[in-house]
Amino acid sequence: MTPTNVVAIVAVGVSCATALLVGYWHRKQLRQIELFRKDPSVGILPPPSEAAAFLGRHFTLIVGVFLPTCALLLLLTTWPLTRTSVVLLIANLVSVFISLLARTEQRLLELQRNQSEVARDMINLLKDLHTEISTLQQRVSTLELSGIETQRH
Secondary structure (H helix, E strand, O other): OOHHHHHHHHHHHHHHHHHHHHHHHHHHHHHHHHHHHHOHHHOOOOOOOHHHHHHHHHHHHHHHHHHHHHHHHHHHOOOOOOHHHHHHHHHHHHHHHHHHHHHHHHHHHHHHHHHHHHHHHHHHHHHHHHHHHHHHHHHHHHHHHHHHHHHHO
8 A cells, every 4th residue: 555545545534534523513513502492501502521621621731741751752762862852852851841830830820719719708708797796796785775774664
């Protein structure tokens, strides 16, 4: 089989897979629209598939760690090492470290955001408790005053 035949087979396979995927996504969209017509609380946009959700959660790790690591493995298998391959090795290692650092910063910012929301909720609860206690103190003081006046009479 010649490389031209392989390219032709791959082109036909990719076009068939694309047609099947477009048909699947179209049917999925029609089902979601029909479900929305029956129950508007569902919403028009369906939840993401497992693969899309996984890629959304781990995109930075895949692009920043997995791909440079694969390039590192490919570069390490080529001998002799040249200046270009050494520069590429260093660049890939730096990109892995930078992406891990960015991922860590992103997670820390999410934790900080969650903590600020919890602190805001606690402040609101404390304000509500303060107003409740002050109203109870006012009621107790009015009851004590009315009790003192009834004792005098």
